[in-house]
Amino acid sequence: MSLTEKAVITKKATREAFGDEIVKLGKENKNIYVVDIDIGKSCKTGEFIKQLPNQHVNVGIAEQNGAGLAAGLATTGKIPFISTYAVFGSLRMAEQIRQEACYPNLNVKVACSHGGLTPGSDGGSHQAVEDMGVYRTMPNMTVIMGADYHSTRKLIEQAANTYGPMYLRFTRDAVPMIYDENEEFEIGKAKQLKDGNDVAIIANGDTVYLALQAAKQLEEEGISVKLLDMHTIKPLDRNAVVECLEIGKIVTVEDHNILNGLGSAVSEVVAEEGKGKVKRIGIQDRFGESAPYEKLMELNGITIENIVTSAKELLN
Amino acid sequence: MKEVSVAELQEKAIELRKTAITMIFEAQSGHPGGSLSAADIITALYFKEMNIDPQNPKWEDRDRFVLSKGHVAPIQYAALALRGFVSYENVYKLRQYGSPFQGHPDMKKCPGIDISTGSLGQGLSCGVGMALAGKRDEKDYRVFAMVGDGECQEGQIWEAVQTAVKYKLDNLIVFVDNNRLQIDGFCEEIMPLQDIEKKFEVFGFETKRIDGHSMEEIVQTLDEVTKAKNGKPKCIIADTIKGKGVSYMEDICSWHGVAPNEQEYEQALEELAGGLR
Numbered sequence: 259m260s261l262t263e264k265a266v267i268t269k270k271a272t273r274e275a276f277g278d279e280i281v282k283l284g285k286e287n288k289n290i291y292v293v294d295i296d297i298g299k300s301c302k303t304g305e306f307i308k309q310l311p312n313q314h315v316n317v318g319i320a321e322q323n324g325a326g327l328a329a330g331l332a333t334t335g336k337i338p339f340i341s342t343y344a345v346f347g348s349l350r351m352a353e354q355i356r357q358e359a360c361y362p363n364l365n366v367k368v369a370c371s372h373g374g375l376t377p378g379s380d381g382g383s384h385q386a387v388e389d390m391g392v393y394r395t396m397p398n399m400t401v402i403m404g405a406d407y408h409s410t411r412k413l414i415e416q417a418a419n420t421y422g423p424m425y426l427r428f429t430r431d432a433v434p435m436i437y438d439e440n441e442e443f444e445i446g447k448a449k450q451l452k453d454g455n456d457v458a459i460i461a462n463g464d465t466v467y468l469a470l471q472a473a474k475q476l477e478e479e480g481i482s483v484k485l486l487d488m489h490t491i492k493p494l495d496r497n498a499v500v501e502c503l504e505i506g507k508i509v510t511v512e513d514h515n516i517l518n519g520l521g522s523a524v525s526e527v528v529a530e531e532g533k534g535k536v537k538r539i540g541i542q543d544r545f546g547e548s549a550p551y552e553k554l555m556e557l558n559g560i561t562i563e564n565i566v567t568s569a570k571e572l573l574n
Numbered sequence: 575m576k577e578v579s580v581a582e583l584q585e586k587a588i589e590l591r592k593t594a595i596t597m598i599f600e601a602q603s604g605h606p607g608g609s610l611s612a613a614d615i616i617t618a619l620y621f622k623e624m625n626i627d628p629q630n631p632k633w634e635d636r637d638r639f640v641l642s643k644g645h646v647a648p649i650q651y652a653a654l655a656l657r658g659f660v661s662y663e664n665v666y667k668l669r670q671y672g673s674p675f676q677g678h679p680d681m682k683k684c685p686g687i688d689i690s691t692g693s694l695g696q697g698l699s700c701g702v703g704m705a706l707a708g709k710r711d712e713k714d715y716r717v718f719a720m721v722g723d724g725e726c727q728e729g730q731i732w733e734a735v736q737t738a739v740k741y742k743l744d745n746l747i748v749f750v751d752n753n754r755l756q757i758d759g760f761c762e763e764i765m766p767l768q769d770i771e772k773k774f775e776v777f778g779f780e781t782k783r784i785d786g787h788s789m790e791e792i793v794q795t796l797d798e799v800t801k802a803k804n805g806k807p808k809c810i811i812a813d814t815i816k817g818k819g820v821s822y823m824e825d826i827c828s829w830h831g832v833a834p835n836e837q838e839y840e841q842a843l844e845e846l847a848g849g850l851r
């Protein structure tokens with residue numbers, strides 16, 4: 259694990275990772291398609307459109323149609339990436355994705371920017387608090403959110419090369435770079451950032467950086483932390499959670515409703531194993547509102563301080 | 575309905591434009607293009623046509639307005655601020671924490687918003703529900719709605735349209751802000767709408783086509799369609815220009831959802847002071 263100081267301060271939105279990676283993938287494989295829904299600009303598909311127009315479709319403002327069309331493409335062996343915002347990609351087309359992608363287990367990827375609270379100023383209508391939870395309950399679906407630019411690129415690459423319906427969620431805003439570009443990631447396998455034995459922190463997406471800072475702070479106070487980046491919440495890396503039960507104290511952190519996201523998924527395993535304690539940090543089952551992203555995170559207690567406090571509470 | 579001259583309305587429409595641009599400039603975020611294309615219609619509705627009471631925004635018998643293309647909230651907020659539904663101070667608080675002026679219209683936070691919108695294609699159905707309730711309750715209120723032309727690519731728009739026809743909602747007046755642009759480009763390139771007026775017509779609406787920046791035409795057409803109690807919902811296709819009133823924004827796709835910088839803002843105010851060309 260290489261965590262250079264330089265890498266930590268550089269920021270990039272993970273929607274940029276989609277824009278960059280999909281061009282590379284599309285050039286390598288003519289079956290990769292992008293289905294835009296009139297927000298290509300914002301979802302960073304501009305370069306793909308320019309370089310690979312024959313692998314691109316824009317259905318206009320018509321999410322449900324886009325989802326069905328993608329399923330149709332998939333039946334012919336193409337690998338469509340539907341590109342829109344998380345709210346629309348998880349909810350407006352939810353039933354189309356269920357009936358025409360998950361139920362028949364087709365190779366459709368739903369690739370969404372504006373995950374969680376990252377579209378701060380747009381307000382509650384545009385902040386997806388429940389998207390990963392919606393897709394987590396659909397059979398056959400895989401649900402992924404990378405922590406930073408490089409890990410997101412790697413996960414997108416793997417998604418393209420792995421059969422099945424998948425939901426990939428990106429940030430609108432720039433988030434710190436944590437990994438260097440040679441780091442490897444595997445869908446369904448947690449990435450261990452730190453090993454420790456007093457408390458475990460399991461985070462995903464834009465909260466991994468916060469968890470990392472919290473872990474450093476805890477270590478300075480002599481508390482040993484095991485830290486996992488759980489980029490795939492489904493299928494969940496059950497073994498990785500079970501291993502945390504040797505410590506028995508787990509804090510989960512996510513930019514998603516505490517219901518039915520990462521915290522719920524981890525808690526299910528912990529409950530079934532019958533040992534251990536979990537504290538969930540995430541969106542407090544409420545809608546967002548217009549405010550800077552950082553402010554919204556603070557309102558929900560998704561902060562370095564709260565991760566530190568929650569870890570200490572578990573220790574006492 | 576208020577007694578107000580076309581000239582006064584034209585002046586008011588300029589004030590609304592300035593207010594919306596100020597809001598977006600202060601927030602450094604928001605959607606100027608579609609706010610400006612909608613400005614004249616919004617002005618005619620809020621300052622002449624609609625029976626509304628700023629002191630009693632939830633008055634049961636009021637006319638309703640549904641901004642189905644909710645991203646242009648700033649122009650509706652401008653109308654609400656200048657009409658006294660909320661204090662003018664909020665103009666400086668667009669998209670800020672705690673503000674009634676959320677990024678997209680929020681009926682829980684802002685007086686005068688009849689329904690929360692922001693996800694395209696959904697608002698019109700809510701307007702149909704309001705109009706249907708008006709009929710069932712034998713009330714005289716009217717429901718005005720505005721949809722974007724790009725928004726008409728959503729299938730739900732047409733589901734709402736067929737329902738309005740089935741229930742003979744002649745108390746529903748839909749404006750299509752036909753500015754020919756959406757986010758990724760011209761509608762004609764992204765997803766051609768074909769003959770939008772004919773589409774509404776064959777679904778069973780009574781349709782009109784107007785210059786959406788001619789205050790005379792807006793006022794006159796509203797007068798006609800609101801009088802026609804003929805069992806048909808009404809659709810007014812308003813041909814407009816995205817960014818209307820600010821030269822460098824007019825017809826330019828990239829002004830859909832970005833804020834002007836200081837220099838651009840000054841220029842916008844200056845140009846608007848000279849009125850519409």
Ligand SMILES: Cc1ncc(C[n+]2csc(CCOP(=O)(O)OP(=O)(O)O)c2C)c(N)n1
Nearest residue numbers: 296608692693694722723724725755756757
């Ligand atoms: C369901 C949904 N999909 C996508 C968007 C993102 N979006 C916001 S504005 C817009 C374009 C709207 O075009 P149009 O209806 O023509 O409005 P106008 O040109 O007046 O701005 C899009 C796609 C959205 N708000 N809702």
Ligand SMILES: [Mg+2]
Nearest residue numbers: 723724753755
């Ligand atoms: Mg338009």
